[in-house]
Amino acid sequence: MRVCRQVDEFREACDATRRGGGSVGLVPTMGALHGGHLALVEEARRQSSDVAVSIFVNPTQFGPNEDLARYPRDLEGDLGKCEQAGAALVFAPAIDEMYPAEEHTRVHVASLTEHLCGASRPGHFEGVTTIVAKLFAVTGSCTAVFGRKDYQQLKVIERMVRDLLLPVRVVGYPIVRETDGLALSSRNLYLSADERQSALSIPRALSGAVARFSAGERSVLALREPVVAAIDAAGLRVDYATLADADEIAPLSDRVADRALFAVAAFAGKTRLIDNVVLGEDPAPISA
Amino acid sequence: MRVCRQVDEFREACDATRRGGGSVGLVPTMGALHGGHLALVEEARRQSSDVAVSIFVNPTQFGPNEDLARYPRDLEGDLGKCEQAGAALVFAPAIDEMYPAEEHTRVHVASLTEHLCGASRPGHFEGVTTIVAKLFAVTGSCTAVFGRKDYQQLKVIERMVRDLLLPVRVVGYPIVRETDGLALSSRNLYLSADERQSALSIPRALSGAVARFSAGERSVLALREPVVAAIDAAGLRVDYATLADADEIAPLSDRVADRALFAVAAFAGKTRLIDNVVLGEDPAPISA
Numbered sequence: 405m406r407v408c409r410q411v412d413e414f415r416e417a418c419d420a421t422r423r424g425g426g427s428v429g430l431v432p433t434m435g436a437l438h439g440g441h442l443a444l445v446e447e448a449r450r451q452s453s454d455v456a457v458s459i460f461v462n463p464t465q466f467g468p469n470e471d472l473a474r475y476p477r478d479l480e481g482d483l484g485k486c487e488q489a490g491a492a493l494v495f496a497p498a499i500d501e502m503y504p505a506e507e508h509t510r511v512h513v514a515s516l517t518e519h520l521c522g523a524s525r526p527g528h529f530e531g532v533t534t535i536v537a538k539l540f541a542v543t544g545s546c547t548a549v550f551g552r553k554d555y556q557q558l559k560v561i562e563r564m565v566r567d568l569l570l571p572v573r574v575v576g577y578p579i580v581r582e583t584d585g586l587a588l589s590s591r592n593l594y595l596s597a598d599e600r601q602s603a604l605s606i607p608r609a610l611s612g613a614v615a616r617f618s619a620g621e622r623s624v625l626a627l628r629e630p631v632v633a634a635i636d637a638a639g640l641r642v643d644y645a646t647l648a649d650a651d652e653i654a655p656l657s658d659r660v661a662d663r664a665l666f667a668v669a670a671f672a673g674k675t676r677l678i679d680n681v682v683l684g685e686d687p688a689p690i691s692a
Numbered sequence: 693m694r695v696c697r698q699v700d701e702f703r704e705a706c707d708a709t710r711r712g713g714g715s716v717g718l719v720p721t722m723g724a725l726h727g728g729h730l731a732l733v734e735e736a737r738r739q740s741s742d743v744a745v746s747i748f749v750n751p752t753q754f755g756p757n758e759d760l761a762r763y764p765r766d767l768e769g770d771l772g773k774c775e776q777a778g779a780a781l782v783f784a785p786a787i788d789e790m791y792p793a794e795e796h797t798r799v800h801v802a803s804l805t806e807h808l809c810g811a812s813r814p815g816h817f818e819g820v821t822t823i824v825a826k827l828f829a830v831t832g833s834c835t836a837v838f839g840r841k842d843y844q845q846l847k848v849i850e851r852m853v854r855d856l857l858l859p860v861r862v863v864g865y866p867i868v869r870e871t872d873g874l875a876l877s878s879r880n881l882y883l884s885a886d887e888r889q890s891a892l893s894i895p896r897a898l899s900g901a902v903a904r905f906s907a908g909e910r911s912v913l914a915l916r917e918p919v920v921a922a923i924d925a926a927g928l929r930v931d932y933a934t935l936a937d938a939d940e941i942a943p944l945s946d947r948v949a950d951r952a953l954f955a956v957a958a959f960a961g962k963t964r965l966i967d968n969v970v971l972g973e974d975p976a977p978i979s980a
Contacts, residue, residue: 411857507855510802511856512799513797538856541856541857542831545832563794564797568825569790605911
């Protein structure tokens with residue numbers, strides 16, 4: 405496994421793979437790798453000959469009062485996990501490699517970024533699309549694998565790739581969960597034992613929504629209210645719990661059709677957790 | 693010469709050139725090709741094995757009260773000129789190839805786009821950077837040649853390429869002028885004979901500024917005022933006449949150092965013309 409710290413070196417390594425007849429699979433991460441990330445690496449290995457993992461804590465996707473400074477970093481541990489998972493390349497650039505002095509360029513996707521995490525975290529998605537556009541530019545033609553835990557992010561990136569005509573195939577991979585149902589996240593490291601227990605209310609509540617949807621419930625109000633109540637009752641602060649069009653990420657206000665995103669963000673103490681399920685498509689996070 | 697109307701076809705043609713050991717030179721245009729464009733094609737031929745000319749009147753770079761509808765279009769004539777100039781490829785996509793339905797993505801370069809044409813034409817440069825980012829994404833690794841008549845555009849695109857880490861080498865090519873000094877432009881087709889004559893005041897005034905700069909004048913006021921007065925006296929309406937940092941495109945208010953952009957935009961009737969000179973670098977548009 406080769407570790408590249410420079411843009412030019414990583415670009416040349418990806419070019420060399422393609423020149424040799426191989427294909428590049430890219431897994432963009434912010435490090436602090438967990439089983440969810442490693443599942444993305446495995447998926448990328450199925451889709452391409454050489455997998456590259458990028459590890460970069462992207463400052464522009466954090467708000468001024470968010471957790472950029474304390475975001476978990478463990479490059480040495482991450483490199484071991486990448487090697488173990490069969491990655492061929494790791495790209496771990498310094499900040500000024502990705503954001504040179506006097507840089508002024510941003511990539512913005514409108515509409516899909518207006519609601520859910522886009523409303524709660526102003527500027528977040530512009531930071532995401534900008535860094536991912538840069539990673540795609542350096543990697544070149546590739547298959548890029550993203551987790552569906554960040555469902556809105558996945559849809560925003562798919563739209564960016566389509567709109568900017570980028571030579572990238574975007575693959576979304578199902579949420580990986582702990583055995584009790586909590587979605588894997590680097591931010592789970594922040595949770596106290598009590599918060600960890602309370603956080604389970606999120607996948608439980610979403611599982612309840614899947615059951616009600618399967619039983620025929622289509623009212624947004626009737627699907628949403630028990631979810632908010634259950635997460636609230638567990639002591640978490642609900643940031644949003646929203647039913648939305650699964651492609652355009654526009655909130656639904658009345659009735660749900662055959663398929664809809666149910667996305668939740670909630671704070672366990674200071675830690676913001678997200679989870680989601682696509683009603684009519686995904687199984688319940690916790691099987692009954 | 694091959695003419696591609698589809699994104700996928702053009703992308704594959706560029707890929708094939710590189711796979712065969714060749715290199716791609718790209719000349720992005722809005723058609724209505726003139727000698728300035730053809731000089732860019734010649735420069736691109738010197739820099740690469742296969743030259744591709746894109747012809748696309750990009751709607752997003754026109755303001756609501758601008759000349760999108762009447763912008764000159766002559767695809768058949770343009771194809772003849774490209775063939776003659778030795779282009780290997782022409783990319784002439786339909787609008788929905790470049791802007792698919794439900795597209796929501798824009799590329800924005802801040803700071804460099806705030807003044808000059810960016811101030812006069814809100815949204816113009818965002819339209820430019822978005823379409824050029826798409827053209828670069830479809831073309832892939834290339835040398836792209838832009839005219840220095842659109843000097844601010846050139847600097848904005850250079851910055852976008854640097855910031856987004858695109859695999860593109862940007863080359864700026866000197867302004868091509870008529871024998872009497874008027875900068876070549878597709879919009880010169882709009883000019884009446886009288887307007888055509890009055891428009892000469894622009895390169896004449898800029899030549900005066902070059903002479904005063906060469907004689908040691910460094911006051912922004914003393915350099916600017918005679919230029920505004922001369923263009924005004926010729927019956928044109930000055931949109932801006934601005935001395936600015938030649939890299940950051942930030943207006944200068946007091947003194948000019950060793951090198952500065954002097955950029956002018958003025959209306960001859962309804963036709964907006966632009967021209968510029970880099971003091972300390974470019975010769976006078978009209979030699980004395």
